[in-house]
Amino acid sequence: MLEVSDIVTSYGKIEALKGVSLEVEPGKITCLLGPNGAGKTTLMMTVAGILKPRRGSVRFEGRDLAGQAPRRIVEAGIALVPENRLVFPNMTVAENLAAGAFTRSDGAGIAEDMERMYARFPRLKERSTQAAGTLSGGEQQMLAVARALMVRPKLLLMDEPSVGLAPLVVEEIFRIIRDLNRDGTTIFLVEQNAHMALQVAHHFYLLELGKVTFSGAPGQLAEAEVIQRAYLGSKKTQ
Amino acid sequence: MVLVQAIIDGILVGTTYALIGIGFTLIFGVMHKLNLAFAAASIAGAFASLVAWQHFKDLPVPLVFLISAAAAGVLGYLIYLTCFRFIPLKSPLATLMATVGMLIFLEEIVTHVSDGKAQNYPGMLPDARWTLGPLDIRVDYILVFAISVAAMLLLLALLYRTRLGIATRAVAQQPVAAQLCGISLDRTNAATFVMSGVLGGLAGAMIGSSAELLSNLLPLQLTVKGLIVTVIGGLGSIPGAIVAGLLVGAVEKGVETWSVLARDLCVMLLIFVFLVAKPAGIFGKLNVRD
Numbered sequence: 001m002l003e004v005s006d007i008v009t010s011y012g013k014i015e016a017l018k019g020v021s022l023e024v025e026p027g028k029i030t031c032l033l034g035p036n037g038a039g040k041t042t043l044m045m046t047v048a049g050i051l052k053p054r055r056g057s058v059r060f061e062g063r064d065l066a067g068q069a070p071r072r073i074v075e076a077g078i079a080l081v082p083e084n085r086l087v088f089p090n091m092t093v094a095e096n097l098a099a100g101a102f103t104r105s106d107g108a109g110i111a112e113d114m115e116r117m118y119a120r121f122p123r124l125k126e127r128s129t130q131a132a133g134t135l136s137g138g139e140q141q142m143l144a145v146a147r148a149l150m151v152r153p154k155l156l157l158m159d160e161p162s163v164g165l166a167p168l169v170v171e172e173i174f175r176i177i178r179d180l181n182r183d184g185t186t187i188f189l190v191e192q193n194a195h196m197a198l199q200v201a202h203h204f205y206l207l208e209l210g211k212v213t214f215s216g217a218p219g220q221l222a223e224a225e226v227i228q229r230a231y232l233g234s235k236k237t238q
Numbered sequence: 239m240v241l242v243q244a245i246i247d248g249i250l251v252g253t254t255y256a257l258i259g260i261g262f263t264l265i266f267g268v269m270h271k272l273n274l275a276f277a278a279a280s281i282a283g284a285f286a287s288l289v290a291w292q293h294f295k296d297l298p299v300p301l302v303f304l305i306s307a308a309a310a311g312v313l314g315y316l317i318y319l320t321c322f323r324f325i326p327l328k329s330p331l332a333t334l335m336a337t338v339g340m341l342i343f344l345e346e347i348v349t350h351v352s353d354g355k356a357q358n359y360p361g362m363l364p365d366a367r368w369t370l371g372p373l374d375i376r377v378d379y380i381l382v383f384a385i386s387v388a389a390m391l392l393l394l395a396l397l398y399r400t401r402l403g404i405a406t407r408a409v410a411q412q413p414v415a416a417q418l419c420g421i422s423l424d425r426t427n428a429a430t431f432v433m434s435g436v437l438g439g440l441a442g443a444m445i446g447s448s449a450e451l452l453s454n455l456l457p458l459q460l461t462v463k464g465l466i467v468t469v470i471g472g473l474g475s476i477p478g479a480i481v482a483g484l485l486v487g488a489v490e491k492g493v494e495t496w497s498v499l500a501r502d503l504c505v506m507l508l509i510f511v512f513l514v515a516k517p518a519g520i521f522g523k524l525n526v527r528d
């Protein structure tokens with residue numbers, strides 16, 4: 001569904017991605033694990049069109065989207081739940097959802113999807129007229145997910161959705177990820193929480209220092225080693 | 239009583255300063271950059287309408303106002319293209335210097351168009367008065383107030399009830415997330431410059447109209463006053479710009495009853511007081527967007 005080939009993305013002279021290739025299969029949950037600074041967010045931002053790659057291609061359903069404007073990528077059916085949620089703090093929950101549907105013009109469909117989001121996330125319904133900045137961290141994460149779903153994406157990218165949340169809320173986020181996937185959404189998930197990620201992933205990649213260093217199914221690599229490499233990188237020992 | 243009268247007049251006319259402050263603040267809110275040419279462009283819009291008025295004799299005043307608003311809206315877009323669109327936004331001073339250049343350029347154009355002196359400009363009902371007990375209020379001041387308030391309500395409706403409003407607020411609060419929603423930064427920025435330009439052109443026309451004169455010195459004077467209003471109100475705050483505009487208008491007219499020469503001095507004192515006592519402005523929260 002999504003094929004990333006040999007992507008190089010840099011900040012000035014620093015290459016954050018040094019030729020990354022990976023693939024996301026339709027209907028599956030694919031995870032990207034790796035230590036801080038490995039380039040996970042850079043890859044997500046490159047796929048979403050916020051960062052322009054120096055080189056390489058991002059094929060989605062056969063079309064090359066590399067370097068296209070974010071709007072084109074959203075219209076192609078890819079939505080990103082960004083790192084740190086990035087909700088619009090002074091807009092209400094309902095307005096955040098409306099912003100998520102910005103590229104759509106089917107008023108009835110948007111209203112229907114909004115109700116579906118409220119059904120899936122009852123807490124957002126209770127707070128629909130509240131400013132997003134007043135929500136708790138977990139609620140903001142739900143809102144960021146719901147806002148991305150308003151795109152009706154075929155592929156949902158999620159960048160560390162569980163970071164900084166209480167254990168119970170993390171459980172809930174992963175339950176939502178499973179539910180969404182069961183309902184037909186393909187998911188490409190970046191996680192620091194390797195233990196939880198390996199439980200939901202059909203396939204996972206390890207990214208270290210801008211390069212993919214492992215690709216396989218959970219179980220192909222001992223969890224202890226995955227966790228160690230996802231947190232610390234492969235050069236250190238436990 | 240004279241003072242009360244002056245303060246009421248000041249509040250009525252202060253709404254034009256509020257519009258100018260809103261223009262500065264809107265652009266700052268969305269781009270986190272100052273457009274120093276904004277007030278000059280507003281007056282340039284008024285001069286464009288003056289040229290039209292002189293050319294086609296007897297243009298109705300509402301049409302003159304609309305021409306000023308439209309011309310300033312177009313100028314707003316041109317300023318966006320020349321001073322922001324292709325200039326590196328990461329460099330904190332690049333766009334600021336570009337707008338200083340544009341300010342000087344527009345001022346020069348106004349000097350040429352005006353022959354370096356104040357020009358007659360059509361007034362709205364200049365002789366009509368409304369007597370209310372001991373107060374004697376000019377009807378055209380009431381019109382200025384009404385038109386300004388209507389323009390502000392229209393702006394609020396635009397910002398809070400339309401798709402463009404969602405885009406504008408989204409870009410102001412969280413530009414990366416806005417792009418992830420498919421909102422174009424370029425188009426939203428351009429629309430903001432046009433919106434604020436239209437407000438500024440309307441304000442410029444009303445400032446000229448209530449004096450029945452368009453002064454060639456207005457571009458600089460209004461730039462300074464608009465910045466003062468913006469700083470007192472808090473950069474990026476629309477309610478702040480409104481309150482500060484009325485405050486500056488009231489202080490100006492109030493001091494005028496005592497001494498015309500002390501007027502601008504007192505407005506400067508006002509900004510000094512605010513910078514010391516409340517540097518973030520009336521409603522400004524330093525570091526917080528929107």
Ligand SMILES: Nc1ncnc2c1ncn2[C@@H]1O[C@H](COP(=O)(O)OP(=O)(O)O)[C@@H](O)[C@H]1O
Nearest residue numbers: 011014016034035036037038039040041042043
């Ligand atoms: N805006 C930026 N400017 C310069 N370097 C950056 C920027 N963002 C990230 N980097 C660098 O790029 C590398 C990858 O960062 P990132 O993609 O955020 O990693 P991860 O999400 O895996 O923690 C890091 O070395 C980081 O320091």
Ligand SMILES: [Mg+2]
Nearest residue numbers: 040041042083
């Ligand atoms: Mg990251």
